[in-house]
Amino acid sequence: MEKRVREAAEAARLVGKEKTQFAEVPPVTDQITVRMKKDFRQVPLSEKKSVMEKYNRVIMDHHEKIESSDVIYRDTFRKVRYANSQGTYIEDERPDLMVRLSATARDGTNVQKGFESVGGGDGFQLTEGLEEKAKTAAQRAIDLLSAPPVTGGKYTVVLDPKLTGVFIHEAFGHLSESDFVYENDRMKEIMVLGKRFGSDILNVIDDGSLAGLRGTHKYDDEGVKTKKNYLIKDGILVGRLHSRETAAKMGEEPSGNARAIAYQHEPIVRMTNTYIDQGKTSFKDMIKDIKLGLYAVNSIGGQTAMEMFTFSAGHGYMIRDGQVAELVRDVVLTGNVFETLMNIDAIGDQIEFSKAGGGCGKGGQMPLPVGLGGPHVRARNIVVGGRQK
Amino acid sequence: MIAKKLIDQAMKKAQGAQASINQIESTDVSFENDRLKSIKSSQKTHISVKVILNDRIGSSHTTDINDLDGVVARALESAEFGSPAHFKFPSQAKGPDVKVYDRQILPLTKDTMINIGDEMISLVKKYNPEILVHAGVTKGIVQQQFANSAGQSYTTETTKFDVGLHGQLTRGRDILFSWDSLTRKNKDIDHRQIAAKTIHWFKLAEKNVSLKSGTMPVIFTPAGLSVLTLGLRMGLNGKSVLLKSSPLINKLGEKIVDERFSCTDNPLLDYASRSESYDEEGIPHQITPLIENGVVKNFLYDLDTAARAKTKTTGHGIGCGPTNFVVKTGNTSYEEMIKSTKEGLLVHSVLGLGQGNPISGEFSVNVFLGYKIENGQIAGRVKNVMLAGNTYDALKNIDCIGNQAEWVSGALLTPPIKINKLSVIAK
Numbered sequence: 132m133e134k135r136v137r138e139a140a141e142a143a144r145l146v147g148k149e150k151t152q153f154a155e156v157p158p159v160t161d162q163i164t165v166r167m168k169k170d171f172r173q174v175p176l177s178e179k180k181s182v183m184e185k186y187n188r189v190i191m192d193h194h195e196k197i198e199s200s201d202v203i204y205r206d207t208f209r210k211v212r213y214a215n216s217q218g219t220y221i222e223d224e225r226p227d228l229m230v231r232l233s234a235t236a237r238d239g240t241n242v243q244k245g246f247e248s249v250g251g252g253d254g255f256q257l258t259e260g261l262e263e264k265a266k267t268a269a270q271r272a273i274d275l276l277s278a279p280p281v282t283g284g285k286y287t288v289v290l291d292p293k294l295t296g297v298f299i300h301e302a303f304g305h306l307s308e309s310d311f312v313y314e315n316d317r318m319k320e321i322m323v324l325g326k327r328f329g330s331d332i333l334n335v336i337d338d339g340s341l342a343g344l345r346g347t348h349k350y351d352d353e354g355v356k357t358k359k360n361y362l363i364k365d366g367i368l369v370g371r372l373h374s375r376e377t378a379a380k381m382g383e384e385p386s387g388n389a390r391a392i393a394y395q396h397e398p399i400v401r402m403t404n405t406y407i408d409q410g411k412t413s414f415k416d417m418i419k420d421i422k423l424g425l426y427a428v429n430s431i432g433g434q435t436a437m438e439m440f441t442f443s444a445g446h447g448y449m450i451r452d453g454q455v456a457e458l459v460r461d462v463v464l465t466g467n468v469f470e471t472l473m474n475i476d477a478i479g480d481q482i483e484f485s486k487a488g489g490g491c492g493k494g495g496q497m498p499l500p501v502g503l504g505g506p507h508v509r510a511r512n513i514v515v516g517g518r519q520k
Numbered sequence: 521m522i523a524k525k526l527i528d529q530a531m532k533k534a535q536g537a538q539a540s541i542n543q544i545e546s547t548d549v550s551f552e553n554d555r556l557k558s559i560k561s562s563q564k565t566h567i568s569v570k571v572i573l574n575d576r577i578g579s580s581h582t583t584d585i586n587d588l589d590g591v592v593a594r595a596l597e598s599a600e601f602g603s604p605a606h607f608k609f610p611s612q613a614k615g616p617d618v619k620v621y622d623r624q625i626l627p628l629t630k631d632t633m634i635n636i637g638d639e640m641i642s643l644v645k646k647y648n649p650e651i652l653v654h655a656g657v658t659k660g661i662v663q664q665q666f667a668n669s670a671g672q673s674y675t676t677e678t679t680k681f682d683v684g685l686h687g688q689l690t691r692g693r694d695i696l697f698s699w700d701s702l703t704r705k706n707k708d709i710d711h712r713q714i715a716a717k718t719i720h721w722f723k724l725a726e727k728n729v730s731l732k733s734g735t736m737p738v739i740f741t742p743a744g745l746s747v748l749t750l751g752l753r754m755g756l757n758g759k760s761v762l763l764k765s766s767p768l769i770n771k772l773g774e775k776i777v778d779e780r781f782s783c784t785d786n787p788l789l790d791y792a793s794r795s796e797s798y799d800e801e802g803i804p805h806q807i808t809p810l811i812e813n814g815v816v817k818n819f820l821y822d823l824d825t826a827a828r829a830k831t832k833t834t835g836h837g838i839g840c841g842p843t844n845f846v847v848k849t850g851n852t853s854y855e856e857m858i859k860s861t862k863e864g865l866l867v868h869s870v871l872g873l874g875q876g877n878p879i880s881g882e883f884s885v886n887v888f889l890g891y892k893i894e895n896g897q898i899a900g901r902v903k904n905v906m907l908a909g910n911t912y913d914a915l916k917n918i919d920c921i922g923n924q925a926e927w928v929s930g931a932l933l934t935p936p937i938k939i940n941k942l943s944v945i946a947k
């Protein structure tokens with residue numbers, strides 16, 4: 132023990148010098164207890180297993196070309212106690228559950244996957260009645276066996292709500308995290324509040340206080356109350372995500388975005404529930420003038436390196452003469468975030484929040500549950516990877 | 521020995537048991553935005569127990585050295601819902617000699633580690649003070665005790681050293697990263713070389729140039745070659761073969777790529793980051809040829825998967841993944857590769873690898889650090905470029921293989937490879 136203390140003191144001396152500061156927040160005392168509709172802690176392991184076995188059978192029995200399945204159930208119940216020297220004491224219960232149903236189909240060396248997932252903190256009833264989803268996953272894998280890979284090129288792309296959510300999280304959300312900016316003068320110049328990032332129709336929000344989503348908490352992991360934070364309003368950059376440290380350093384308000392995956396990790400700036408707000412265009416109107424385009428659906432994941440992003444759709448459909456046409460596979464979209472945001476020229480009139488599982492990774496902390504959402508979104512001039520005809 | 525105690529406790533009920541105790545000590549020095557950010561020392565204990573009870577597998581882990589009864593009880597309990605066991609724990613066998621412990625690592629002082637970081641940062645700053653630099657230096661030691669109920673038992677001691685560097689250069693809205701890192705089990709890492717490589721990729725990117733979409737020759741640097749090896753690693757995984765999700769099923773003994781291409785899994789290279797005498801299931805390690813002159817030689821197996829596939833474990837427990845993945849060198853120099861390219865793409869790093877359907881060998885990635893080659897010379901960096909293709913098709917279409925291999929972060933040892941033709945989409 133003595134050796135450890137000596138090491139910690141030595142480390143503090145070597146790092147030393149600069150003063151760390153925190154934005155002031157009023158102290159609170161609060162106790163949050165959740166009531167799940169059907170508490171998964173009361174459900175015996177054997178029942179959880181048999182429910183998943185049922186979905187596994189649905190997938191395996193769906194078609195002779197289904198080669199294997201992957202059905203994952205995971206629940207966690209965290210009780211978080213937070214206290215700081217300024218008098219805040221919070222007890223918070225955080226249940227999280229997710230189911231992922233995945234099917235692999237095969238035809239010779241052609242191997243394709245279909246998947247569906249649900250998640251949330253509501254309780255075990257989320258796992259009920261997923262037979263249709265299991266079938267959808269299996270059928271998608273079968274359909275993709277005969278779907279051609281998308282032809283690479285530049286397209287007008289319509290994103291479905293799930294992809295919109297992933298896009299705005301990956302491409303823009305991470306740029307809004309102030310720890311990438313606060314000690315980086317060049318990034319500060321790019322992310323100046325008041326700068327135009329998109330056309331007037333674009334509104335981007337991060338909101339940890341929205342009920343029932345995976346990134347929802349009353350307080351963040353520094354005891355700051357979560358709230359609705361506009362990042363882009365009417366196309367203009369108006370806000371960013373902060374911890375108490377980055378807020379103090381940049382002279383801005385804390386936003387309630389300091390989060391840690393567990394007590395062993397320090398809270399760092401993270402998103403909560405990030406979405407593009409709904410607009411006015413119906414899906415039909417959005418595609419009706421597209422001669423040749425791509426409708427990209429469902430998400431496999433994404434990666435971002437500040438300005439550049441890439442993300443993969445589960446599958447896609449070509450849009451031909453204003454109509455949704457044939458199914459295509461291997462849909463990967465890429466671009467420069469600033470150009471792409473400016474190229475968004477239609478936003479759908481119906482917003483959806485994804486109930487999917489999964490999570491975000493940053494600084495070795497993964498997976499952190501986050502909420503994703505948005506309506507259908509149309510963007511011009513998106514580079515789609517793939518081989519050329 | 522604690523591992524033996526755990527086994528004895530488990531065997532009161534179980535038909536087989538395995539236990540391991542890892543004690544990990546590490547010191548981590550990290551620099552952010554050009555300055556020293558933190559120094560962390562940590563000590564962790566990781567205890568894991570695996571049992572076979574009524575032909576089912578149970579397992580449990582703990583970090584609490586006072587929870588020995590608890591971890592055994594939970595492992596036995598979880599066996600009730602565990603997957604069926606197809607294997608028996610292996611009997612006593614001594615692992616091969618491989619150097620995994622460097623006595624120079626433990627005495628490394630924090631000041632020395634700080635100096636390494638400082639020196640790398642100042643080298644980058646000397647090239648261009650505008651670049652913001654992150655750096656990390658880590659040293660560690662792992663002591664492991666392993667035992668099972670079939671008589672296998674040993675202790676090992678391994679060291680680890682890790683040096684990494686990452687720079688960001690922002691010009692207007694043009695943001696560029698370059699980085700390099702290496703993990704080894706000895707102190708033999710030249711941090712100046714890591715800085716030099718990081719700077720090299722910045723230098724070549726001083727100018728952005730444009731590229732036309734089309735099919736063209738593509739040279740993968742050792743780091744860039746991960747694009748092609750990912751599909752291979754997944755396809756050669758015995759579990760994917762067993763579950764028939766690998767495109768390589770029924771291809772054992774068949775020629776699937778160019779005969780100049782060979783790769784091996786080698787956990788017996790002295791001081792390499794994934795080298796060990798035994799795998800996680802107590803199996804002595806061995807060298808496994810994977811593809812030899814274009815022909816598939818072996819898949820990688822752990823105990824359970826091997827039993828299900830009616831073959832023997834290759835010492836790739838748990839999960840059937842490779843250790844050090846080694847690609848054989850060819851006879852063309854890197855300089856010659858570039859010089860012989862009239863118009864093409866040099867790929868050093870990509871975004872989005874592993875998304876989509878990687879096990880099929882398909883890739884469709886954004887070229888993050890990619891350079892246009894024009895008349896045998898590197899003309900500048902290209903942006904907004906997508907590269908797509910299939911690993912197996914690409915490796916059938918090799919132009920030449922480099923004559924010098926390089927470690928990529930510490931788990932892949934490979935030369936650069938030039939592919940005749942791949943599809944490139946540019947904005």
Ligand SMILES: [Zn+2]
Pocket residue numbers: 300301305490491492
């Ligand atoms: Zn993320």
